[in-house]
Amino acid sequence: MTAEFKTIKYCATDDAVARITLARPEKRNAQTFEMLSELNTAFDLAAHDKAVKVIILDAEGRDFSSGHAGPGDLDFKSYQPVGTWADFGAPGAEGQWGFEQEFFKGFCMRWRDIPKPTIAAVKGWVIAGGLMLCWPCDIIIAAEDTLFTDPVVAFGVNGVEYFGHPWEMGVRKAKEMLFTGEVMTAEEAKQLGMVNHVVANAELDAFTLDMAQRIAKRPMIGLKLAKQSVNQAQDAMGFRNAQEAAFALQQLGHTHARVVHDGIPVDPEGQKLVQETLQKWKK
Secondary structure, eight states, rough: OOOOOSEEEEEEEETTTEEEEOGGGGTTTOOOHOOOOOOHHHHHHHHTTTTEEEEEESSSSSBOOOBBOTTTOOOTTTOOOOOOOTTTTTTTHHHHHHHHHHIIHHHHHHTTTSSOOOOOOOOOEEEGHHHHHHHTTSSSEEEOOOOOOOOGGGGGGSSSOOHHHHHHOOOOHHHHHHHHOOOOOOOOHHHTOOSEEEEEEEGGHHHHHHHHHHHHHHHHHHHHHHHHHHHHHHHTTTTTHHHHHHHHHHHHHHHHHHHHHTTTTSSHHHHHHHHHHHHHHHO
């Protein structure tokens, strides 16, 4: 299986490591639907390649990802859905529900369930949808300048579509992040267990590759069994059901916003509030 990419880069090395790189640095790696589709194809490439044992997800430029950014150049008329959801152009909530099920929650759950170990190397801003790219990964390594935030309660929804917040940082800190829209540093994220390691910016690539190579020396069957065991334990604690419930509430928030704001998906005041919060943290 081969593929050509416009918004990401893909490389599989001789040491059983595949590297997927977000490649829109001029846009702070904001995620178009085109990028998400290409990411999914790249994850499938690595998952199906018998020579690959570990997958790294990283990014070009200063920031890991500044979140969602519309359709990009994706042609929805020719796009073949990966999941069973379709009819993205249906009126009202049906169309919105369909494409978010496919591109947001659906893709994230697929990546979370890849049986091979995955490592996210993050830096700079990780905003809203950026969390949905690193959270499905098994290990997160952060550069010391990394800043995490999910400010979308200001837009009238409960959080990003892959609702990992309580599992990633605990219930009370998840509520604080969502209620306030404030920014979390890499060190705080490490203390909460959301991040495995915090390293100097200049060491991020080397540190991540070294860990991937060490993991790749382990037998593939053992890695698969270990990952499946941990994921199943998380599912037994309600992770998958909680995802479905939060996603349904997210769709309610979208519908409410469109009704209240005359078809505009985002409250302008909420947009202003988010920009003020981010501006406060800019260096």
